[in-house]
Amino acid sequence: EGVVTVEESNTFGTELELTEGMSFDKGYLSPYFVTDADRQEVVLEDAYVLLVESKISNVKDLLPLLEKV
Structure with missing residues (x-):
């Protein structure tokens, strides 16, 4: 698995x-x-971090969790 990112550049x-x-x-x-x-800069104190093993394809699936935090 991996990610390919293509970005525009002003160089050759x-x-x-x-x-x-x-x-x-x-x-x-x-x-x-x-x-x-x-x-x-952005400094977040006591921030919640969500780690998942799969792609999140529907934000609605996260709503119950987000409502608790």
């Missing part, structure tokens, strides 16, 4: 980056997540 050539193990996308989905505007 092809770049290949292999990462073993787990990787998280960089950045955040919305600027509203930023907690420190000067450093442009």
Whole structure:
């Protein structure tokens, strides 16, 4: 299993980056997540983290869990 990401670039050539193990996308989905505007970072304290072994294809399946937290 794996993930292939294709990104637009202003340079010529092809770049290949292999990462073993787990990787998280960089950045955040919305600027509203930023907690420190000067450093442009998001700091979450006492955050809940959900780890799953399969693809989440329907958010409705998570609603009972999300309502409890």
